[in-house]
Amino acid sequence: MKKVIIVGFVLLLLLTACGGGGAATTEPVAQNSGANTAVANNEAAADTPGNPIAAEPVAAAEEPTAVSEPDAASEEPAAEPEVVEPADEPAADDPYLGRPLSGIDPETGMEINPPTILKGTEFIVRGKITSMNLTPQTKPEFLIESPDGVRYRVQSQGLADIYLVDGSQLKPFEYKQGMFVQATVFQEANAGATNVVQSSDLIIFGLP
Secondary structure: OHHHHHHHHHHHHHHHHHHHHHHHHHHHHHHHHHHHHHHHHHHHHHHHOOOOOOOOOOOEEEEEEOOOOOOOOOOOOOOOOOOOOOOOOOOOOOOOOOOOOOOEOOOOEEEEOOOOOOOOEEEEEEEEEEEEEEOOOOOOOOEEOOOOOOOEEEEEOOOHEEEEEOOOOHHHHOOOOOEEEEEEEOOOOOOOOOOEEEEEOOEEEOOO
């Protein structure tokens, strides 16, 4: 009976020794196996598309600096340039500076260069000097021919009171035939048969 008990005790010790040794031997293996399984799982997760664990940190892209644009509503509309229509200028070869040479003068309502002398009423003579008599200088006389060929003998104001359109004056020796002039003239209704008319505002447009 004691032998049986001793054999059984020895077997129990052997079993205990084998069981303990196997547990001690297999425990690190199990731990290593668990670690390897965790690494394998992590690697599998890294290869899986769309898995947030697999996403590697990416440096945030630099956002462009926002540039503030002017508020369209606050901007005042640009002022449109004022269109200035050029004034009608006389042609360079117009010695009368754009003034009409016949018909009715728009400024005064007087007739311009009538074919015959109008007695008892004022009219305008515009033409060029074809001859002149400057003696006396206080009462010079000019023969003025219109573009239509009508001639008027005009006794004007004195030379000291005759001006060019620019306000300048001529000396007596500077008067020449061919100068372009204008005069408001008048002849008395009872003047008789004469072609002499009187003027107090003869003005010179320019020299020939």
